[in-house]
Amino acid sequence: MADVKTDPIERPEFERPSVGKANTADVARPLSTLEKVANIDPVRKFTVLLTAIVAWELYTRVAKVPPLIFPTFSDTIVALWKGFTEYGLASQIWASVGILLAGYVIGLAIGAALSFIAVSSRFGSDILGTLTSMLNPLPAVALLPLAMIWFGLGAKSLIFVLLHSIVWPVALNTHTGFMSVAEPLRMVGRNYGLRNIRYVVKLLVPAAFPSILAGMKLGWAFAWRTLIAAELVFGAASEGGGLGWFIFASRNEMDIPGAFAGLLTVILIGFFVENVIFRNIEQGTLVRWGMQSS
Amino acid sequence: MPQTTNGAAPAGAAPAVAPILEVEGVTLQYKTKEHLITATYRVDFKVYPADRFVLLGPSGCGKSTLLKGVAGFMRPVEGEMRLKGRRIEEPGPDRVMVFQEFDQLLPWKTVRQNITFALRNGGRCSRESDADEIAMNYIRKVKLNGFENTYPHMLSGGMKQRVAIARGMAMEPDILLMDEPFASLDALTRRQMQEELLQLWDDTRFTVLFVTHSIEEALLVGNRILVLSPHPGQVKAELNTHMHSHANAGSPEFIALQTRIHNMLFADRVLEE
Structure with a gap:
């Protein structure tokens, strides 16, 4: 290679006095309808959902799976309907969601307070770091037996357990978000006179919002699972109630389609919160601000 | 000029106008994880x-x-x-700073809001309408009219720096x-x-x-x-x-x-x- 030194070939120069219109239709060709539909996120997700449902129905029918083991999708829907009309499923859902919301709001407040303390000083940051690494791996349901002794059989115990599953992910993510705010942005905030609480609220929180929202989503998912699991042990209130309890009670009565209907409700609510509520928050904030691609 | 007694008189054939900024014998140090770095040593200048x-x-x-x-x-x-x-x-x-980095703009605020944010928090305007007016004025100065309601991530690098400059100038700092x-x-x-x-x-x-x-x-x-x-x-x-x-x-x-x-x-x- 180094033996022969190749010289570049000298070619004549040229310059075009005017560049004509590009003779191609593809400068900005509109996408076809199919391509556009395939770009809509909910459409793609519902296709997946629909495929899963069809596979479920077909498998249980063709393989003649006993309904006591695995009921068909249509049986589950019938049981769901019956649940709403005969067994008061709506009020069970409300009992669960009410407790969840209460726990969620309190949990967010505590998480926010903890991350504020953590961002104010290095000692605060050490406190949060140590607490989180100690308590975050502890499954929330494991606290339930103790919670029942401390707070009795009722909403208080459930909320306590929920708090445990919300506070740590929220505080941890918020703090991580605060720490990763770019240095120029921090300096801009201080340059324009933001200090203390105003600095946190007006600069750090919006700048760290991607991370904060991720923590909120994580907290929600942990809390929802924890709640259903806890309700399986005892109802939403002392007399029994809540979605977890509905599933447990249905199984006890060998109403397997009913238990499936309960599970389906748990999934649907989770799906709704994730793909409708959080999705809309993301679209209105992170996507709009260019902090996350759609 | 509130204070005209500037201690030592400027040496040599210095202008009669008072300087805006005086830096005298400034040594700056900062710490990294392992070292104490002396960044500048006894620097003097007047602006x-x-x-x-x-x-x-x-x-x-x-x-x-x-x-x-x-x-x-x-x-x-x-x-x-x-x-x-x-x-x-x-x-x-x-003293308003304009940085090299594009992420000095607040991504959650539009071009105009980035400037009004500075004006309101920096204490230059108490009313949003006044801030809006000043902001639009400086947006025109840096030739970004038409982009006032655009979020920073939609702008090119040069446009982002113009917003940062407009934001800095709008504050009319010393x-x-x-x-x-x-x-x-x-x-x-x-x-x-x-x-x-x-x-x-x-x-x-x-x-x-x-x-x-x-x-x-x-x-x-x-x-x-x-x-x-x-x-x-x-x-x-x-x-x-x-x-x-x-x-x-x-x-x-x-x-x-x-x-x-x-x-x-x-x-x-x-x-x-």
């Missing part, structure tokens, strides 16, 4: 009204650190910095601090931005302290250059460059000065070799 004062030096000469010191983000371990005779203690909206504001831009945009900055300066005659490592940019943008040597930053020279602009870039005098500064900065290195 007068309507100066386009450039801090020029290779990387490691502490020019950015010096700018952070003036902005109030760092305290000198030795010496003093005064703005209009008052000692600089902490960051404040009377001194505008620019930390290599055009260093992340492509060469064509950089040149355009330099010209636009000079035009803006010609309109409003603000005072600017401009940091760069490009000798060419220093000659084009500045009217006076402080040349700093590296490790730690010490004053090597203070030169007048008001006679140079884009119009005479490439002329023999321009190149001669460029070479002179180049030799000044790299003489030590040549001797070592």
